[in-house]
Every structure is written in C-alpha cells, then in structure tokens.
Amino acid sequence: xxxxxxLLRGFTVSLTPMNIGAAFLGAILGLIVGAMPGIGSLAGxxxxxxxxxxxxxxxxxxxxxxxxxxxxxxxxxxxxLLNIPGDSPAxxxxxxxxxxxxxxxxxxxxxxxxxxxxxxxxxxxxxxxxFAGPALANLGLKFGPSEMTAILLIAMTSIxxxxxxxxxxxxxxxxxxxxxxxxxxxxxSGAPRYDFGSMYLLGGIPFTPFVIGTVGFSQVISLINERxxxxxxxxxxxxLSIRGSLLTKHDFRRLLPPALRSGFLGTFVxxxxxAGATTGSFMGYAVQKKFKSEEELxxxxxxxIAACEAANNAAAAGAFAPLLALGIPGSGTGAxxxxxxxxxxxxxxxxxxxxxxxxxxxxxxxxxxxNILTLMIAIMVIPFLTKxxxxxxxxxIPIITVVCVVGSYSTNNSMYGVLVMLLSGILGYVMQKNDxxxxxxxxxxxxxxxxxxxMRKAFIISGGSLNIFFTRPITxxxxxxxxxxxVVPIVRSLLGRRKKEYTV
Amino acid sequence: MASIxxxxxxxxxxxxxxxxxxxxxxTQLGFWNSVDGPQPGFFPAIMATxxxxxxIISFFQSLKDDKNAEYKLPELLVISAGLGIYVATFIIGLxxxxxxxxxxxxxxFEKSSWKATLIVLAICSFITIVVFGMWxxxxxxxxxxxxxx
Numbered sequence: 001x002x003x004x005x006x007l008l009r010g011f012t013v014s015l016t017p018m019n020i021g022a023a024f025l026g027a028i029l030g031l032i033v034g035a036m037p038g039i040g041s042l043a044g045x046x047x048x049x050x051x052x053x054x055x056x057x058x059x060x061x062x063x064x065x066x067x068x069x070x071x072x073x074x075x076x077x078x079x080x081l082l083n084i085p086g087d088s089p090a091x092x093x094x095x096x097x098x099x100x101x102x103x104x105x106x107x108x109x110x111x112x113x114x115x116x117x118x119x120x121x122x123x124x125x126x127x128x129x130x131f132a133g134p135a136l137a138n139l140g141l142k143f144g145p146s147e148m149t150a151i152l153l154i155a156m157t158s159i160x161x162x163x164x165x166x167x168x169x170x171x172x173x174x175x176x177x178x179x180x181x182x183x184x185x186x187x188x189s190g191a192p193r194y195d196f197g198s199m200y201l202l203g204g205i206p207f208t209p210f211v212i213g214t215v216g217f218s219q220v221i222s223l224i225n226e227r228x229x230x231x232x233x234x235x236x237x238x239x240l241s242i243r244g245s246l247l248t249k250h251d252f253r254r255l256l257p258p259a260l261r262s263g264f265l266g267t268f269v270x271x272x273x274x275a276g277a278t279t280g281s282f283m284g285y286a287v288q289k290k291f292k293s294e295e296e297l298x299x300x301x302x303x304x305i306a307a308c309e310a311a312n313n314a315a316a317a318g319a320f321a322p323l324l325a326l327g328i329p330g331s332g333t334g335a336x337x338x339x340x341x342x343x344x345x346x347x348x349x350x351x352x353x354x355x356x357x358x359x360x361x362x363x364x365x366x367x368x369x370x371n372i373l374t375l376m377i378a379i380m381v382i383p384f385l386t387k388x389x390x391x392x393x394x395x396x397i398p399i400i401t402v403v404c405v406v407g408s409y410s411t412n413n414s415m416y417g418v419l420v421m422l423l424s425g426i427l428g429y430v431m432q433k434n435d436x437x438x439x440x441x442x443x444x445x446x447x448x449x450x451x452x453x454x455m456r457k458a459f460i461i462s463g464g465s466l467n468i469f470f471t472r473p474i475t476x477x478x479x480x481x482x483x484x485x486x487v488v489p490i491v492r493s494l495l496g497r498r499k500k501e502y503t504v
Numbered sequence: 505m506a507s508i509x510x511x512x513x514x515x516x517x518x519x520x521x522x523x524x525x526x527x528x529x530x531t532q533l534g535f536w537n538s539v540d541g542p543q544p545g546f547f548p549a550i551m552a553t554x555x556x557x558x559x560i561i562s563f564f565q566s567l568k569d570d571k572n573a574e575y576k577l578p579e580l581l582v583i584s585a586g587l588g589i590y591v592a593t594f595i596i597g598l599x600x601x602x603x604x605x606x607x608x609x610x611x612x613f614e615k616s617s618w619k620a621t622l623i624v625l626a627i628c629s630f631i632t633i634v635v636f637g638m639w640x641x642x643x644x645x646x647x648x649x650x651x652x653x
Contacts, residue, residue, distance in 0.1 A: 054640050168562050172518055175555035179525050179548060186533075186544035193533050193544050194525065217586065224578045227614075394614050395624050397582070398606050402628040405589055405602070410642045415593060422586045429583075433573040434511050452547040460541040 007130055010361025013058060014369055022059045023366055026066030027374040031381065033067070034074020035388055036396065040087035041071035041277075042332045042439070043219045046211040047400070049340055050407040057344035058362050064340060065320070065363055066370035068333055069122065072277060072313045073378045076114040076305075078389055081107060089277040089312035092285040096297060096304030104300045108245025111382055113302050114309045116247065117259040119375040121310025124263025125270065125317025126367045132271070133353070133364065136325035140350030143326075145457035146468045150478035152451040155328045156444050157485045158272070166435065167489050173436045177444030178451075180205050187453045200416050207339045209408035209417040210424045210445065214438050215332070217404045217425025220397055222432065227394040240382050254302045258288050259310040266311030270318025276331035277312040277319075284311025317367060324348055324360055327450065332439030335446045342446075510573050515563035522555035585609060597646035602632055 013019065033044035045064055052060035075090035080097035093114060101107035143151070156174055183194045184204025195201040247255070262284035269280040288297065288307035295301040319330040327349035329335040341348050346356060353360045381388070408421035428438050462468035469479050529535065529549025537543055585605060592601040606625050610616040616624075636642045 051635065051640070166562075166565070168558055168565060172515070172555060172558045172562055175522070175551050175558065176518065178551045179521070179555065182525075182548040182551075189544055191533070191544045194528060194548070221579050221582045224582050225576065394616070395610075395620065398609050398624055399627055399631075401582070401586065401589075402602055402606070403631060405586070406598070406632050406636050406642075409598065409644070410636055410640060413643060415590065415645065418590055418593070422583075422590060425586065426583055429579070430510065430514070430573075433575065434514050436514075455547060456542040459546075464536070464541060 003131055003134060006134075006357060006361045007365055009357070010363075010365035011368075013358050013362030014062060014366035018055075019059050019062050019362070019366060020369065022055065022063035023066040023370045024373055024377075026063035027070040027370055027377055030067035030070030031074040031077075031374065031377060032388065034071035034087060034090075035077040035385070036074075036391070040075075040219075041068050042336065042442075043215045043400075044068075044071055045333050045336045045340075046208075046215045047403050047407060049208050049211070049336065050410045052340065053410070057341070057346055058359050060344060061337070061341065061359075061363055062366040062370075064337055065367060066374070068337065069313070069316050069367060069370050070374040070377075072122075072309075072316050073115060073118045073374050075312075076118070076309055077111065077385055080110045080114060080305075081385065081389060089281040089308075089315075091278075092281045092308035093305055095285070095308075096299070096301050098300075099298070100300035100302070100305065106300075108240050108242075108382060109247055109251060109302075110300075110305060111240070111385070112245045112247050112379070113251070113255055113305045115375055115378045116252075117255060117262075117306040117309040118313040118378075119371060120256070120259040121263040121266055122313035122317055122367075122371045124260065124310075125267040125314035126364070126371060128264075128267045129317050129321050129367070130364055133321045133325050133360070136321055137350045137353045140326045142474065143350065144472075145454040145461065146472055146475045147478060148454040149451065149458050150469060150475050150482060151326065151328065152447055152454065153482045154478060154485065155322075156440070156447060156451070157482060169436050170440050173431065173438065174440040174444040177441035178448040180210075180441075181445045181448035182452070187449045188456055205445075206411055206417055206420055207343065207446070208411045209421040211336050211339065211442060212404050212408050213421035213424030213426075214428035214442060215336075216400060216407075217421055218428030218432060218438070220400050220404065221425065221429045223393055223397055223400075227392070227397065240385060242379060242382055245379075245382050251302055254294055255306040258284075258291070258293075258303045258307040261287065261291075262307045262309075262311035263314045266314030267318035269311070270315030270330060271321050272330065276334075277315040280315030280318075281308040281312040284308045320364070320367070324352055324363070325350065327352075329443060329446065332442050335439070335443040339446045511566045511569055511571075512563060515559045515566055519556050519559035519563070522552040522559055525549070525552035526556060581613065593645055593647055595647045595649070597649050598644040599632060599637075600649070602628060 014023070029048060030041070030044065034041065045068055048064065048067060052063055055063065071087065072089060075085060075087040076093045076097060079085040079090040079094035080101050083094050083098040085091045085094050097110045097114060100110040183201055185191070185202070186193055192202055265287060266280040266284055269283055270276065284307040285297070285304065288303055293301050293303035297304040319334050322328045322330055323334050323338060327338065327347065329338045338348060346352070346359065404421055404425070405418055408417040409415065411417045431438055431441075458468050469475050526549050529545035529552060533545030533549075534543030535545050535549055589601050589605055592604070596604070603625065606628055607621060610621040610624060637644065
C-alpha cells in the first residue's frame, strides 16, 4: 500500500505540463528512432543526451525513459512492414510480423498486435517495477563495499559473457572501458593519474562525447553501407488506416495469453544484468514455441508477434529496477541512462528511493504515462508509417553526423569533446568490424569508478585480506555466482571442444 | 579493398595498452601502502594485468580465425569527413563548416538533388542554430573567421 501512495505522489511530479511534454517528445522521438532501421535505442538515447541539459534531472530522465521505452514499439514497425528490424529486440518480431503483413495481407493488424502486446507487456513490467524496485533498494541498503564490489563484478562479467559470441573479447573490451575511465583524477585521493601531461586528460574522458562517438558516430560509419538499401524502403506502397488495422475479438483473445506470459518473463529477464530487451524478446518467442498457437510460429502468427513484443517492452521496464535500486544498469542503454543521472548529480542506488523519492517515483509513474502516450501515438502514426519508413538512409547520415558533432561540442563548449567523439567513434567502428561488442565497454566505463571505490574501501576495511569477500553471507553468495559466471562458460567450451574432437 | 589483419593487431594493441597502464600503475602511481592500503595505481594496475592476459589469449584465438575484417572506402570517407569538420572548425567556425559539409557531402558524394540537399540543410540548421544555439544557449566556435570579422 505504501508503494501505491508513493506512486500517486510520483504522479503529481510526472503529470506537470513540462513533464507530460517531455514524455510526449521522448515517445515521438523514440518511435521515430526505433522505426529507422539501424539506429536503435542506445544510439537514440546517446544522441539525445545533450538535449536534456536544459531540463531539470527529473524531466530529463522522464524524456529519456520515454524515448527508451517507446523505442521498443518503434523497432517493430520496420520489422513488420519491411522485414528490416529497427533494432535488435525486433529481430524476432520480423519472423511473424512480416509474413502476417505480406502473405496474409494484414499489415495493419500486425502493427496493432505489436502495439497492443507492447502495451500489455510494458504494463506488467511497470507494475512489477513499482513493487520490486523499492524491495530491491531495501535489500541494497544492507550492502557494504564488499557486497557492492561483488555485485558490480557480476554485472560487468555477465554483460561481457552474454553480449557477443566470444567471452574473452567481452572481457577485453570491458577492461578497455575500465582503463579509459581511470584516466583523470583518482576516485578516493584525487591524485592525477594517466594524464600523460595533458590538461584535457587530467579532467578525464568526458562521458557524453565518448558515448555519442562509440554508438552514434560508429553507427553512421556502418550506415554508409546501408544507404543504397533505401530504394527497397521506398517500395512500401501499402496504404494503412487506423480503422482498417483494428483487431477482431478473436485476434485479441489470441494475443492476450502470450502477451501476459511474456510480460512476466520479460520483466524477470530485464532485471538481470546484461540480459536486456533483446534476450527478453528471444526468450519470449522461445517460450511461446512450447505453448499452443493457432497457427504455426513463423508463418504470420499473432501469438509470435505478441510473445516477443510484450517481452521486449517488459524487459525495458524491468531493467529500471536494478538501475534505480542498485545503480547497476542491465544494458548499454541503461549504462547511458545511468551516466546521464550521474551527470545531473544524482546517485542511483539504495538511497535514491529515500533521498530523492520525488525523482524515483516520478520516473516510475512517468513510465505508466509513457506507456499510454506511446500506445496512442503508435496507433495514430499507422497511416503515416509508410512515409516515415521511406526516408532514405543517405539523408540520415549527414543529419546524425551533425547531431554527433554539435552534441559532443555542447557538453563543455569545447572542441575536445568533438575530438573525443571522433576518436571513440573510430574505436567503436574498429571494434564492431572485429566482432568486439561495445556495450560492455560502456557499462564498465560508467561503473568503473563505483567498482574501484568499493573495492578499495573493502580492502581498507579488511586490512588487505581477501577474506572479506568470502566471510560475509551475501558477499559469499554473490562471489559464488561471480566465480560460476567465469568458470561455467570456460568448462562448457572445453567440454564442447573435447566432444567435437571425440566425434571427429 | 584489400583486407587488413586487424583481428591479430587489435589484441596486441590491447596488450601494449595494458602493459603501459600496468607499469605506470605499479611503479609511478603506487600499488599498496601498509598504512593507507590500496593506492591510486591499485585498481587500474590489476585491471591492466587482466587485460594483458586476456589480450594474449585473444591473440592466439585470432590466429585460428580465418575471416578478416574488411574496411570499405565509403566508411573511411565518413571518418575523413568527421576529421575534416574538426579541422575546418578551427578555420571557419563550426556553423559554416556544418553547412559546407552537408552541401559537399550530399551534392558531391551522394549526388542528391538541390531540393533534398536544402531540406537536409534546413533540418540540420534547425538542430544546430535553434535547438543548440538558441534554446540550449551554446556559443559555437568561430575559428579564425572571428579574428577577421
């Protein structure tokens, strides 16, 4: 009951004209960014981060939260109409969405199914977040430096293990993020380190230009190869109307069970560090395969669209629980949101719900608002989707480049920001080319200082003994999970290799 | 375009970077003090050591990888354009550089029509001048042009 009262208090924050406007703007931008193939929520949030400097922290995070959330809706549009997923969570939506749109000639209903399922899944996720977030924060209050060190190690390890195919590459890129974050001032003593005599490096690597470059500018470099595909986009000639897209009662009955089921599953997946919306979507679809569907999955089944769309929106909502309650992001986009919160002087973590209840509950209540707003906008844009999706990529390239340059300059009114953006963009591009995932680098860049200060405090308390990580019950459990995360994939890989040799 | 074996070069670069950070961390910044405990070099030196080890493993893994990363000319053009914007800003300022970049990029490289070029130019000018300049109050650099004016 207390949570509901706090949630109502949160609505008094989120329902101000300014915050409604911010959520509305975030929802529209998120839909557009999500619908544009190849941009994705990570780049969208990174590119828009400088625009939020004008707002107070609550309004800023409401806008970015709405953007991240509505991005999950937008990703399905191009997946259904063009068979080109707007971002990675929409990959599974294309499997049934595109056949339903093309073979069954029901593109409007496919879009409506995706929108409704996203809404249902998202609602389940936000309701769970309302109750689980504060509970997680209460648990977090029991955490000392050793527990925080262990949980941060788990967060960093799991994302490098889960993202990409090669855990060693994941670990390597995680270390790059940590070392780049250690440039500048020492977290505890304030002593300069790794500045190599440069005045700029003494201030450290600025977060916003680094993120804009790594995900935004590197994306532009990759998009250049997609620019000729715009001619395919122009082939979308189906005229859509809202009335012609409405679902029948029977359609809705088919949609509801998988959407609710995936809502619960997706939220759980979203809470796990490193899993995120993409894993949620894949798992939602995989679980739906175990259940009965009226039509076979992959042939344009409503159940297929509902399962993955509900799961990815629920995961996006679920990811806010560890972000707000423990200060640990579950994905690259979460890392950017966390970085933004830190820039605005907020410290997400167990004390956030106590010290800044207006902010924490304002954000949670704004997700309810964003969910409703996005559903309404997503339905209203259906008639205009063909035009939105026909914007050729070749025109997006100079626009995104300009946003990257101006956005990184505006961080501290210095061309140093632009230089950092360009260099990190080249780094991100080279990493992508060589199959290194960049999300672990962003996550470790954001979390490195927190990990370092907690690890050093733990060692100061223990007088340098490692026992502190194995004698306290919560730390012990977390360290066992951490060690298992390192050992299990290695053992599995060795066993797999041995099996292969044996069969050969 | 010929492919470069960056899959082998990158782990070695990471090993080199890790060694630099580890050596500075252990020798210059200080690792451990019996009174104060961990020093500024403690954490980065440990992480750099892990990076060196992971880099060595990754290098040996990359030797088994037959596929090489392929770099295409248009991708390098985007990077050159970015660096060009950076350099030109010091000469003619940021806003004129952006205008010049859009016109050159769309007309010379993409062979777009004037109509499309002007629409993109209008969108970018709105973002730069109205959103960042007027709304966020960002003062853009004017380069050497400022001295002349």
